[in-house]
Amino acid sequence: MAISGTELHTCPATPAELRTVLADTVADHPKVRIAGAGTAAEWAAPPAPADLVVDTRALRGIVRYNPADMTVAVRAGTPLADLRRELAAQGQRIAFDAPRADAGATIGGLIATADAGPAQQAYGTLRDLVIGMTIVLADGTVARSGGHVIKNVAGYDLAKLFQGSLGTLGVMAEVVLRLHPLPRAGATLRLARTAAEAVAVGRRVMAGALEPAALEWCRNHLLVRFEGGQEGVEDRLSAAARLAGAPGDVLRDEEEAAAWRPVHEVTLGRPGDTVLRIGTLPGRGSRLIEAADALAARCAVETDATSSVGVGAHTVRLHTGDPAARARFLTTLRAEAAALDALVTVRRREGLPDGTDVWGPPPPTVPLMRAVKQQFDPADRFGAGRLAPWL
Amino acid sequence: MLTTTTITEFEEVLGTEAVVTDPVALRSYECDGLTGYRVTPALVLLPSTAEEVAACVSVCAREDIPFVARGAGTGLSGGALPVAQGVVISVQRLRRVLSIDPDNRRAVVEPGVTNADISRAAAPYGLYFAPDPSSGQVCTIGGNVAENSGGAHCLKYGFTVHHIHAVDVVLPDGTLTRLGSHAPHQAGYDLLGAFIGSEGTLGIAVRIEVRLLPRPAAWRTLVADFDSLEAAGDTVTDIIAAGIVPAAIEMMDSLSIEAVEAAVAAGYHRDARAALIVELDGPHQEVASQFAEIQRLCRDHGCTHLRVAADADERAVIWKGRKAAFAAVGRISPDYLVQDGVVPRTRLAEALTRIARLADAAGLRVANVFHAGDGNLHPLVLYSEAAGQHDRAEHLSTSIAELCVELGGSLSGEHGIGTDKACSMPRQFDADSLATMRRLRTAFDPHDLCNPGKVLPTPRLCGERPGPYQPHPLETAGVIERM
Numbered sequence: 070m071a072i073s074g075t076e077l078h079t080c081p082a083t084p085a086e087l088r089t090v091l092a093d094t095v096a097d098h099p100k101v102r103i104a105g106a107g108t109a110a111e112w113a114a115p116p117a118p119a120d121l122v123v124d125t126r127a128l129r130g131i132v133r134y135n136p137a138d139m140t141v142a143v144r145a146g147t148p149l150a151d152l153r154r155e156l157a158a159q160g161q162r163i164a165f166d167a168p169r170a171d172a173g174a175t176i177g178g179l180i181a182t183a184d185a186g187p188a189q190q191a192y193g194t195l196r197d198l199v200i201g202m203t204i205v206l207a208d209g210t211v212a213r214s215g216g217h218v219i220k221n222v223a224g225y226d227l228a229k230l231f232q233g234s235l236g237t238l239g240v241m242a243e244v245v246l247r248l249h250p251l252p253r254a255g256a257t258l259r260l261a262r263t264a265a266e267a268v269a270v271g272r273r274v275m276a277g278a279l280e281p282a283a284l285e286w287c288r289n290h291l292l293v294r295f296e297g298g299q300e301g302v303e304d305r306l307s308a309a310a311r312l313a314g315a316p317g318d319v320l321r322d323e324e325e326a327a328a329w330r331p332v333h334e335v336t337l338g339r340p341g342d343t344v345l346r347i348g349t350l351p352g353r354g355s356r357l358i359e360a361a362d363a364l365a366a367r368c369a370v371e372t373d374a375t376s377s378v379g380v381g382a383h384t385v386r387l388h389t390g391d392p393a394a395r396a397r398f399l400t401t402l403r404a405e406a407a408a409l410d411a412l413v414t415v416r417r418r419e420g421l422p423d424g425t426d427v428w429g430p431p432p433p434t435v436p437l438m439r440a441v442k443q444q445f446d447p448a449d450r451f452g453a454g455r456l457a458p459w460l
Numbered sequence: 461m462l463t464t465t466t467i468t469e470f471e472e473v474l475g476t477e478a479v480v481t482d483p484v485a486l487r488s489y490e491c492d493g494l495t496g497y498r499v500t501p502a503l504v505l506l507p508s509t510a511e512e513v514a515a516c517v518s519v520c521a522r523e524d525i526p527f528v529a530r531g532a533g534t535g536l537s538g539g540a541l542p543v544a545q546g547v548v549i550s551v552q553r554l555r556r557v558l559s560i561d562p563d564n565r566r567a568v569v570e571p572g573v574t575n576a577d578i579s580r581a582a583a584p585y586g587l588y589f590a591p592d593p594s595s596g597q598v599c600t601i602g603g604n605v606a607e608n609s610g611g612a613h614c615l616k617y618g619f620t621v622h623h624i625h626a627v628d629v630v631l632p633d634g635t636l637t638r639l640g641s642h643a644p645h646q647a648g649y650d651l652l653g654a655f656i657g658s659e660g661t662l663g664i665a666v667r668i669e670v671r672l673l674p675r676p677a678a679w680r681t682l683v684a685d686f687d688s689l690e691a692a693g694d695t696v697t698d699i700i701a702a703g704i705v706p707a708a709i710e711m712m713d714s715l716s717i718e719a720v721e722a723a724v725a726a727g728y729h730r731d732a733r734a735a736l737i738v739e740l741d742g743p744h745q746e747v748a749s750q751f752a753e754i755q756r757l758c759r760d761h762g763c764t765h766l767r768v769a770a771d772a773d774e775r776a777v778i779w780k781g782r783k784a785a786f787a788a789v790g791r792i793s794p795d796y797l798v799q800d801g802v803v804p805r806t807r808l809a810e811a812l813t814r815i816a817r818l819a820d821a822a823g824l825r826v827a828n829v830f831h832a833g834d835g836n837l838h839p840l841v842l843y844s845e846a847a848g849q850h851d852r853a854e855h856l857s858t859s860i861a862e863l864c865v866e867l868g869g870s871l872s873g874e875h876g877i878g879t880d881k882a883c884s885m886p887r888q889f890d891a892d893s894l895a896t897m898r899r900l901r902t903a904f905d906p907h908d909l910c911n912p913g914k915v916l917p918t919p920r921l922c923g924e925r926p927g928p929y930q931p932h933p934l935e936t937a938g939v940i941e942r943m
């Protein structure tokens with residue numbers, strides 16, 4: 070343990086150490102901030118000052134991996150990128166591609182922020198891939214839910230509560246994940262399309278039962294990625310081009326990686342950028358994007374966006390504009406989003422005035438969230454500030 | 461407490477005809493598909509709208525009356541078992557498909573709509589609801605949400621939890637709220653995910669927004685015979701290791717095959733020690749190349765016979781046999797119990813050997829039909845009530861479920877814990893884990909009124925002893941099958 074500033078910093082290396090440190094500090098260090106790799110430190114609402122920082126980065130490594138079962142148990146502080154390498158050696162992967170993983174994000178951090186990437190089109194988010202979890206609560210209680218098998222309905226699925234929990238409920242110590250085979254082949258069809266056209270093409274590709282792995286619109290191009298067997302992928306690439314009514318560019322390997330880079334850039338943002346996360350019905354996505362474009366001009370901010378068009382998940386990045394202009398953009402966009410039944414939250418809050426409401430209108434579940442928080446963390450030790458003003 | 465005044469109040473809310481007090485009528489709600497447990501409820505309520513459900517629950521909350529939600533009553537773990545001094549709130553009258561949005565591939569339905577009716581309503585748009593429990597013709601979407609139901613095709617498509625966007629829920633205090641949203645990425649805890657699979661203990665689902673999928677472009681189905689369960693199991697492992705995710709991989713042992721052939725003559729070979737049913741679906745070319753590879757893998761593992769469905773009719777016959785397996789067992793045994801445990805796929809062979817040993821020790825026969833792709837076993841314990849074998853069978857069945865836990869698996873893959881397995885939960889979860897699950901329940905239901913006594917063990921429940929298993933009436937009638 071080390072003391073930096075007024076915060077005590079601790080790096081437990083095992084679930085047992087984690088439990089001990091939490092149990093031993095209840096009285097002396099009541100307020101706890103949980104930190105992973107810090108890749109989302111600027112996300113969501115800012116943390117309130119804490120007495121103790123639980124750094125999960127030493128809680129790393131594979132606990133159990135039997136490739137034939139296609140499940141893996143890992144310590145929650147393991148960077149996803151590290152895990153990917155170990156799984157790839159066995160021809161397997163976690164079918165999850167949030168760009169933040171490349172920046173070193175930990176499994177626990179990716180769950181706590183409910184992060185997602187373009188592959189949610191086919192595989193959902195980590196909430197759909199986590200099959201078991203061990204958590205440690207504020208009083209040192211260690212609890213487990215789920216297990217090591219994919220199909221399992223015994224007991225409540227506590228892991229779901231930690232999806233999006235932002236360090237407010239407890240510390241994830243271990244996570245068990247479902248794995249998928251690394252596809253034998255994969256390629257992307259790139260088509261120049263407006264946001265509205267992209268939604269229409271995406272719809273046709275899905276209706277054609279071509280099972281795209283991702284359908285992402287970014288900077289006026291639609292990227293349609295297919296994964297599978299060599300022949301199957303070729304067949305689907307040409308079927309998609311037929312449905313789109315244009316040959317497009319078929320991209321592989323390095324070219325393909327380059328085509329996806331803008332999606333990563335927009336999603337991650339650079340220092341100083343503000344990044345918003347927006348959810349809509351898929352069919353309404355382009356109206357939201359168009360509204361954001363028009364608004365950017367009016368508010369004197371520059372923006373770019375990326376949309377998972379089949380899902381209705383969008384990321385808008387503000388890369389210029391003073392804090393007041395960005396705040397105006399956010400407030401006005403929220404008003405327009407409300408009419409579309411869309412949700413606008415702040416991912417990366419940099420560049421916004423202090424005290425900006427990052428979450429927007431509270432959903433009807435806020436009282437339930439508070440009740441869950443009260444049960445799991447009655448002394449309010451964890452994560453003060455991050456889900457404010459809801460919690 | 462339930463008094464004549466509260467009954468009158470329910471009648472004012474719902475109309476007298478929707479409040480069941482007749483003792484004979486009440487008895488038809490005394491159990492679900494797990495017929496060994498029976499409790500006659502004090503009252504049954506038949507609301508027709510979400511608001512009526514909320515009004516009923518509000519009265520229960522105010523008067524401290526325990527309540528149990530009920531869909532079609534096909535549950536196999538006693539989840540819908542009534543509480544003696546409580547009410548049953550049936551959602552059978554909430555059975556409208558409220559809207560279908562083909563562009564956004566979703567439907568909004570009431571909880572009493574059957575699983576199959578969702579797909580039926582979506583069919584004109586080329587869409588369907590993927591979770592496919594074999595009770596689909598009768599079980600309700602509300603029950604599917606409560607149990608996080610799966611089906612033969614969940615290996616590729618996942619379970620109910622992967623196919624729900626939002627659920628409107630009447631909370632145990634009578635408040636109507638919405639979990640999830642039709643836009644993705646609502647901030648905060650994933651309460652929708654926690655609610656799905658909570659077996660009716662966190663509230664009553666009254667409106668459900670489901671995800672629909674486009675019908676697959678192509679499918680291929682085969683049956684491969686093997687002369688050992690190990691060879692069949694190794695084939696499954698190799699198919700998965702080859703990076704193929706079939707829509708379904710099912711396995712039957714010789715006793716199940718014998719029962720199926722006696723009942724429906726679906727063309728399975730009685731001399732096979734194990735039969736694998738593998739189905740692929742997806743884009744044409746993808747399916748074609750993977751199907752060729754699967755056939756090769758079956759041959760490499762010495763399959764003794766390979767039968768490929770030439771058309772939709774042949775495919776239907778194969779599935780008819782598979783789905784008839786449970787009921788068919790009734791032909792070779794006067795009584796049977798259905799178990800639902802899960803083991804890691806790589807321990808399937810070991811699990812089957814140990815189950816056979818347990819069966820020998822008990823002097824009973826066990827037939828195995830199961831979802832081999834995900835290690836979800838459905839051992840059928842054959843016994844005779846008349847010969848006084850009930851307790852032995854019950855004990856064997858419980859030992860099998862607990863064996864699954866010992867092998868690193870789970871007490872239940874899809875039928876739920878309910879009343880049936882609550883007392884086995886301490887085998888799978890330690891006291892602190894169970895107490896933490898209780899915290900979630902308390903957050904939703906602080907006064908323990910919503911389906912009390914289910915899922916988590918209670919001393920009262922864990923002292924009782926179940927009666928004999930009987931097939932679900934609809935199963936006997938051949939309307940639904942058990943998997």
Ligand SMILES: Cc1cc2nc3c(=O)[nH]c(=O)nc-3n(C[C@H](O)[C@H](O)[C@H](O)COP(=O)(O)OP(=O)(O)OC[C@H]3O[C@@H](n4cnc5c(N)ncnc54)[C@H](O)[C@@H]3O)c2cc1C
Pocket residue numbers: 492493528529530531532533534535536538539540551571592593594595598599600601602603604605606607608609610611612659660661663664665666874875911932935940941942943
């Ligand atoms: C022959 C047969 C075959 C089966 N095959 C499968 C299978 O392949 N896969 C599978 O997963 N299951 C299977 N089952 C089990 C069963 O059909 C499923 O669990 C189904 O989802 C139950 O639906 P139901 O409407 O009958 O629910 P019920 O039995 O009425 O209730 C089940 C539970 O859900 C709760 N509940 C019901 N409605 C609501 C609501 N609106 N809101 C909140 N809680 C509610 C009840 O309180 C109870 O705890 C089978 C059952 C039978 C009899």
